[in-house]
Amino acid sequence: MRPDGRGLVSTAVTGALAAWFGVTVLSQHPHQVFDRFRRYxxxxxVIANWRFFAPEPAQHDFHVLHRVLAADGVQTPWSETTRIPRRRLRQALWFPDRRQDKAMFDVCNELIVYLARKDFDITATAAYQVLRDAVELAVRGEHAATPKGFQFVIAxxxxxxxxTEPEYLLVSKFVPLEEAA
Structure with missing residues (x-):
């Protein structure tokens, strides 16, 4: 040990960092008993919550489809609002669009939870409004003239x-559109 005390400080800092690293690694274990460190x-x-594996990994995808009632009264067939792209090797390193995919997955998942409730107005939820607005944005972007409205479905x-055939979970009511100001 050095007479000026630097050896003691260095050992203490190294020990504290090693303990912090160990607690952080243990806190990533899927078993909830290791979450007790996080309450401190x-x-x-300070103690990150990054799970190496999801406790319940997703086993399905959500697809949002829409159809449009054009200004001339013609109804279009269903088309995908959101598309799940095939993964590419470069996406292992750089995949900023994944955040948008994950957000849509989370919105659809939240809506499915609301569907289980009886006597509940799902159209008043923020998740429904976000999804409706996302579909509206896609509809307005793909049509030169503003259509009369649209309808969407979560599959x-x-x-x-x-x-395996897709399961249709939610079909919206017709959403009328007005000309953008």
């Missing part, structure tokens, strides 16, 4: 397994 972190920032599919 009052800010929620749940098993991903790339095309042997």
């Amino acid at each position: 972190d009052l800010t929620g920032l 749940r599919a098993t991903g790339y397994d095309e042997t």
Whole structure:
């Protein structure tokens, strides 16, 4: 040990960092018993909560489809509002669009939870309004003239397994559109 005390400080800092690293690694374990360390972190920032594996990984994809009632009264067939692209190798390093996909997944998942409630107005929820607005934005972007309105549906599919038919979970009412000011 050095007479000026730097060895003691260096050892203490190294020990504290090693303990912090160990607690952070243990806190990532899927078993909830390891979450007890996190209750001492009052800010929620010191001990990270990054799970290496999701406790319940997603086993399906949500697809949002829409159809439009054109200004001339013709109804279009259903078309995909959101598309799940095939993954590319570069997306392992750079995939900023994944945040948008995840947000849409979370919105649809929240709506499915609301569907289980009886006597509940799902159209008043923020999730429904976000989804409706996202579909409206897509509809306005793909049509030169403002259509009379649109309707959308949430379908749940098993991903790339095309042997299973999709399950239609929510069909919206007709949403009228007005000319943008």
